[in-house]
């Protein structure tokens with residue numbers, strides 16, 4: 367079955383929804399999303415969105431903070447765009463209906479790690495949920511946006527899917543949409559489009575402990591790689607310093623760790639080791655508010671030194687009513703498991719949180735593959751460098767999605783290429799899966815070795831060990847994939863394996879310690895030595 371549209375958007379987080387809204391101004395849009403509309407990383411964002419709103423703040427300060435956190439690898443042009451265009455995007459979100467927290471009739475601005483000024487716009491500690499609500503309501507009200515839930519994109523379509531064009535060089539190919547598994551009808555459909563917007567979010571599920579919900583299986587990176595688009599800097603996986611530590615007895619069934627927002631440290635929270643002693647002053651003069659790579663590494667070192675599984679975040683010295691007012695979500699979640707954060711220390715541990723690398727794009731979010739744009743976390747605009755500054759992610763999604771929309775508007779107005787005839791999905795000769803244990807076992811194994819070998823502190827020995835295991839898994843999963851009718855967890859495992867390969871390959875290519883890539887084999891180059899991007903491209907074709 368075939369659906370046709372001008373613009374296909376894949377994903378319904380902040381980037382996908384905002385893309386659909388902006389592009390519906392001049393095109394028909396189909397948006398597919400693999401679960402419910404609100405199932406996204408965006409929905410869990412707590413701290414907020416960084417932007418220069420206060421007249422005493424300055425564009426230059428936000429640029430400097432972003433560049434310092436990025437450890438010499440940020441693209442200066444992209445950072446300037448991010449910071450200068452950010453305030454207008456916040457105004458637009460407010461006009462769309464987002465309700466940000468106010469204080470004395472003005473936006474309440476708070477601070478997080480790495481920021482030299484209080485500039486985070488937020489909605490209590492549930493910012494993402496509020497943004498997602500407003501964007502979904504807006505998108506639902508627009509007639510030429512069709513949203514199809516429970517529909518998982520399997521692969522991007524390019525000439526390599528078309529038998530008489532399959533040898534066309536990668537640089538001449540165009541992305542003509544995607545094959546998707548529609549779980550409402552239980553069949554694979556092709557959606558043909560002139561332009562495709564990849565907005566599939568992150569890949570935290572590669573790791574055992576992550577703040578990312580179950581949708582974050584890195585599908586977009588893997589699809590783009592298989593289609594031949596360039597990716598960059600996949601080694602820079604950000605571990606959030608403070609995810610709630612839960613024992614098996616207190617953990618719920620969700621696949622991710624609950625976040626204790628960096629805004630809690632911005633509010634005065636203090637990190638303490640197992641003996642309840644402060645320690646951040648030993649690691650950085652900015653203490654709890656140093657950039658995340660530094661704080662996460664300090665926590666990792668303290669835990670290893672003392673042989674402990676977690677340490678503590680302490681906010682008990684602050685006013686009880688103010689804590690509850692600022693952090694109702696965190697207060698309630700901790701209360702549920704018997705921790706009163708106004709009186710008790712909060713047990714925390716770092717968890718995989720954000721991918722700074724991704725599908726390489728220019729400042730209009732255009733990838734190296736014609737017809738394909740990437741927006742939000744899946745993209746690599748260059749603004750985060752080797753380590754993302756807190757609350758710059760939602761901002762990046764807004765700023766570069768708007769620029770993508772401006773570029774697509776021009777592209778479509780000049781579009782005169784004939785859309786080739788795309789073959790239907792071919793699953794002849796495949797069987798229905800009867801060995802799903804292969805999936806669950808391999809997912810567990812992958813997450814375990816990625817966490818043990820490709821975590822906060824790395825070494826060539828561990829990376830090479832991970833690489834060998836990934837190869838074995840790759841062969842096994844590809845073999846199973848070729849023989850089996852596709853289903854969600856198989857597609858996701860295949861993508862997790864590809865993402866792990868990309869992370870490890872990039873990590874081995876980087877012969878230095880920089881930002882989030884810290885290797886025992888290389889000296890730390892410090893924050894401001896200039897570095898280079900690691901670009902990877904799949905030059906053979908497999909889909």
Ligand code: FAD
Nearest residue numbers: 377378379381400407408413414519567742743757759760
């Ligand atoms: P997502 O919001 O993750 O959306 C991706 C969408 O793609 C989802 O709808 C998903 O279902 C869909 N999808 C994925 N694969 C497929 C497929 N194959 N087919 C169809 N659909 C697919 N950043 C900040 O700036 N400030 C914060 O305060 C903040 N807090 C955070 C707190 C938490 C707990 C987490 C996890 C992240 C936080 N971040 C924060 C990071 C930020 O939330 C994300 O980077 C951002 O929301 C990503 O938006 P996105 O639209 O790119 O992706």
Ligand code: SIN
Nearest residue numbers: 412413627628756757
């Ligand atoms: C947080 O609230 O700590 C998350 C902020 C972010 O990831 O930018």
